[in-house]
Amino acid sequence: MIKNRVDVITMGCSKNLVDSEQLMHRLAECGYEVTHDSEMPEGEIAVINTCGFIGDAKEESINMILEFCQRKEQGDLNKLYVMGCLSERYLTELQEEIALVDKFYGKFDWGGLIEELQKNYTDDANYKRYITTPSHYAYLKISEGCNRRCAYCAIPIITGSHVSRPIEEIVDEVRYLVGKGVKEFQVIAQELTYYGKDLYHRSAIAELIERISDVEGVEWIRLHYAYPTNFPDDLLRVIRERDNVCKYLDIALQHVSTKILKKMLRPVTKEETYALVEKLRREVPGICLRTTMMVGFPGETDKDFDELMEFVRWAQFDRLGAFAYSEEDGTYAALNYKDRISKKKKQERLDTLMAVQQRISTRLNYEKVGKVFKVIIDRVEGDYYVGRTEYDSPDVDTEVLISVKDADLSIGSFYNVEIIDATEFDLMGEVKA
Numbered sequence: 001m002i003k004n005r006v007d008v009i010t011m012g013c014s015k016n017l018v019d020s021e022q023l024m025h026r027l028a029e030c031g032y033e034v035t036h037d038s039e040m041p042e043g044e045i046a047v048i049n050t051c052g053f054i055g056d057a058k059e060e061s062i063n064m065i066l067e068f069c070q071r072k073e074q075g076d077l078n079k080l081y082v083m084g085c086l087s088e089r090y091l092t093e094l095q096e097e098i099a100l101v102d103k104f105y106g107k108f109d110w111g112g113l114i115e116e117l118q119k120n121y122t123d124d125a126n127y128k129r130y131i132t133t134p135s136h137y138a139y140l141k142i143s144e145g146c147n148r149r150c151a152y153c154a155i156p157i158i159t160g161s162h163v164s165r166p167i168e169e170i171v172d173e174v175r176y177l178v179g180k181g182v183k184e185f186q187v188i189a190q191e192l193t194y195y196g197k198d199l200y201h202r203s204a205i206a207e208l209i210e211r212i213s214d215v216e217g218v219e220w221i222r223l224h225y226a227y228p229t230n231f232p233d234d235l236l237r238v239i240r241e242r243d244n245v246c247k248y249l250d251i252a253l254q255h256v257s258t259k260i261l262k263k264m265l266r267p268v269t270k271e272e273t274y275a276l277v278e279k280l281r282r283e284v285p286g287i288c289l290r291t292t293m294m295v296g297f298p299g300e301t302d303k304d305f306d307e308l309m310e311f312v313r314w315a316q317f318d319r320l321g322a323f324a325y326s327e328e329d330g331t332y333a334a335l336n337y338k339d340r341i342s343k344k345k346k347q348e349r350l351d352t353l354m355a356v357q358q359r360i361s362t363r364l365n366y367e368k369v370g371k372v373f374k375v376i377i378d379r380v381e382g383d384y385y386v387g388r389t390e391y392d393s394p395d396v397d398t399e400v401l402i403s404v405k406d407a408d409l410s411i412g413s414f415y416n417v418e419i420i421d422a423t424e425f426d427l428m429g430e431v432k433a
Helices: 014-029 055-073 083-091 093-098 112-116 156-160 167-177 204-213 233-241 260-264 270-284 300-317 332-336 343-366
Strands: 002-010 033-036 043-050 079-084 139-143 182-187 220-226 246-250 288-295 319-324 371-383 384-388 399-403 413-424 428-432
Touching: 002 014, 014 033, 014 043, 014 079, 014 112, 014 139, 014 182, 014 260, 033 156, 043 055, 043 083, 055 079, 079 083, 079 112, 083 093, 139 167, 156 270, 167 204, 204 220, 204 233, 233 246, 233 270, 260 270, 270 288, 270 300, 288 300, 288 343, 300 343, 319 343, 343 413, 371 399, 399 413
Parallel strands: 002 033, 002 043, 043 079, 139 182, 182 220, 220 246, 246 288, 288 319, 399 428
Antiparallel strands: 371 384, 371 413, 384 399, 413 428
């Protein structure tokens, strides 16, 4: 056990990761040694930042808490703290059931952890962070909460209504991160296309991205978690015209059946969804589209699922993730619908959908062979440099592998790379002079 060390463990999404990074900065400024997701945590203090989104994520967070409770029982840990979405939502229950945790904090009150550790730290710039990602890219959270009330989603219950951060504060954070060597920004929010409506009474996402794009040193900006209804057209102009805004959009569509979308409380129709995909590709030629789909929502018939499959075959999404519906406490769907579709049927539909998408993704990867792309190098792994194109977000998308025998490359630098081969998940490349 190492005195004055804090091991921080982050569960769940990149939005949680930003919270952990801000906490770690404050702990480091207070004189603590900090580690993140260490394979061998040895600190006298541990902080687990939990996820409470869906059943599997909640179970994973609980298991991690119990694992560290065991370390504490064995005398390998002095203090254990829990923060994040799970403890925001189930604070009372967790306090009653897991007594070995010294204190639980919610998603927004973790600043009290500094006081708990009897350290005085004040900083007017709340965005300062300890970077846990490779130093050349970072996640940029532009808002908290969500005003969409999708029937299946517990996130608004956990995080509350949408709260946008001021443009100037975000731009200041970008300048700060550029000063620390960050070149690539993954712009994240629960729903980024709503950005600005609470602060400025209008959608301000296009203006924000332009302002970020203007900051010297910003090489790539990539957009995650858009919403299809009332999509802001001026954002497409920014993606199309700005060289450092990646032609990439992560837009969760969830389904295409008008009946299912209505039951999901998503105010969009099948026809509007088809039209939106057409517009995205027309307005931004070559755009990479990532989406998420849900199968097995209450009331989904074979006909509804067939509509979804037909849409996916038509849309040819570059990236597609999917998950089976699971009932979440307190949501509209849990309170108003019966979950009558069996787990077996849900899994069959999920497997069928992903098999089709696998063939689409593989074909699209092979179409890149012979083409040259700008690639950023993330790391060395075994015999390969591992990088990404502007169409690939870290951890979730395709990677470009370049033999270390054939090139001498720098982590965090950009290179022109010709794709010489492809698989379902990876591209093989050679650096062009």
